[in-house]
Amino acid sequence: MRLCCFCRLPDLDRNKKCNIVLFSLLLSQQRIYNTDFEQVLSMMLIYADNAATTKMSRTAINAMLPYLDEIYGNPSSLHSAGQRAKDALTDARQRAASVLGCLPREITFTSGGSEADNQAIFSAAAIGKKSGKKHIVSTAFEHHAVLHTLEALKKDGFEVTLLDVHENGVITPEQVMAAIRPETCLVTVMYANNEIGTVQPVPEIGKICREKGVLFHTDAVQAFGHLPVNVTEQCIDMLSLSAHKFYGPKGAGLLYCRKGIPLTNVIYGGVQENGKRAGTENLPGIMGMAAAMEEAAANIESNARKVMALRDRLISKLSEIPHSVLNGDPLKRLPGNVNFCFEGVDAESLLLMLDQKGIAASSGSACTSGSLDPSHVLLAIGRLYELALGSLRLTINEQNTAEEVDYIASSVREVVEKLRKLNPVWQDLISGRREFITKE
Numbered sequence: 001m002r003l004c005c006f007c008r009l010p011d012l013d014r015n016k017k018c019n020i021v022l023f024s025l026l027l028s029q030q031r032i033y034n035t036d037f038e039q040v041l042s043m044m045l046i047y048a049d050n051a052a053t054t055k056m057s058r059t060a061i062n063a064m065l066p067y068l069d070e071i072y073g074n075p076s077s078l079h080s081a082g083q084r085a086k087d088a089l090t091d092a093r094q095r096a097a098s099v100l101g102c103l104p105r106e107i108t109f110t111s112g113g114s115e116a117d118n119q120a121i122f123s124a125a126a127i128g129k130k131s132g133k134k135h136i137v138s139t140a141f142e143h144h145a146v147l148h149t150l151e152a153l154k155k156d157g158f159e160v161t162l163l164d165v166h167e168n169g170v171i172t173p174e175q176v177m178a179a180i181r182p183e184t185c186l187v188t189v190m191y192a193n194n195e196i197g198t199v200q201p202v203p204e205i206g207k208i209c210r211e212k213g214v215l216f217h218t219d220a221v222q223a224f225g226h227l228p229v230n231v232t233e234q235c236i237d238m239l240s241l242s243a244h245k246f247y248g249p250k251g252a253g254l255l256y257c258r259k260g261i262p263l264t265n266v267i268y269g270g271v272q273e274n275g276k277r278a279g280t281e282n283l284p285g286i287m288g289m290a291a292a293m294e295e296a297a298a299n300i301e302s303n304a305r306k307v308m309a310l311r312d313r314l315i316s317k318l319s320e321i322p323h324s325v326l327n328g329d330p331l332k333r334l335p336g337n338v339n340f341c342f343e344g345v346d347a348e349s350l351l352l353m354l355d356q357k358g359i360a361a362s363s364g365s366a367c368t369s370g371s372l373d374p375s376h377v378l379l380a381i382g383r384l385y386e387l388a389l390g391s392l393r394l395t396i397n398e399q400n401t402a403e404e405v406d407y408i409a410s411s412v413r414e415v416v417e418k419l420r421k422l423n424p425v426w427q428d429l430i431s432g433r434r435e436f437i438t439k440e
């Protein structure tokens, strides 16, 4: 592979190369201002952390602009400026509903995925409590927005069954069936996992819950835009989305809740969102989200095909690194998710060194990075503690190229080798003082 003579990054494409040349020229003339520096650096970045957040699409940005500018009325105001904003809100709700296959009034706009998860679970719990049903079924590898909400409910006397996750990162409908009791009020299972990307059998679980008369919520934050979502066909009672995971803005999300299921407020105040979510609506965010939803749904198949090919190329290259292991099922996973553990490597050092090479990656969930604990998801699929400390999540999208994927793979290999040489644990492993967990 050719490397740029100035910065040792690969020659990616003409555009990027020009930026690198420009960057070097500026540098040599000592005329760099902070802003230029940051801008050029961001252009050289290979962003492989789309599960943490995504770059907004041009369509989503353009959809927001009028609402940051001339259409600034409050949808609750009676004057025409307010009514114009209200019309836009109605339109966004209609469009979001048609993408999800539900009614507009079944949609509550929220500040994002965490709030939607909280509201769904607290609402189902409130319904259960009324009839003395205080048991909830979930899984051990949910997002913390779900797990911590369940923890809060335990303090209120709820009993929570967290299903064990198989080593391949998938739970079965049979496990859900077996866990449901007469006093179960809610099953909440994520559609796709945010760390290892594994896809759960949501329609089958939905069917079981419908038959048993138990509410079913799914956190579809990672799945939406990559997997088909239709709440009616898939027997979903409640579903959470977050715009910034599918090229929309941060701070916008939604909760779908099937009609007839009463929602409980998480935020009290005015009567916005049918009285179920107080606070002046984030209209620019909502408009950006509606546009991003339509765009993601329209391109789902072509994007998935392209990204899966890149993903499989990356997985096959990384599998060649000795003592590495893929986390999660190789097939039942999101099109852009790659997650590996490397034995004898510390994830944090790996990420920092990849960052120096212009690659933005993650060790797993953004919420746990920065702490020394290994990911709860990797422990849930049975990875041993020492192995789980060496995790790497690369979440790519349709804008990545095969050249970038190859550059990522060769960089990871190089960095892993470098880090192992410096790691006393690795020295113990290769000298036989400690046993390998993984195969050669």
Ligand SMILES: *Cc1c(COP(=O)(O)O)cnc(C)c1O
Pocket (backbone or CB within 6 Å): 051, 111, 112, 113, 114, 115, 117, 143, 145, 190, 192, 193, 194, 219, 221, 222, 242, 243, 245, 251, 253
């Ligand atoms: C990102 C994420 C969330 C949280 O969404 P926010 O909009 O950032 O609050 C919840 N669940 C999953 C699976 C996620 O990936």
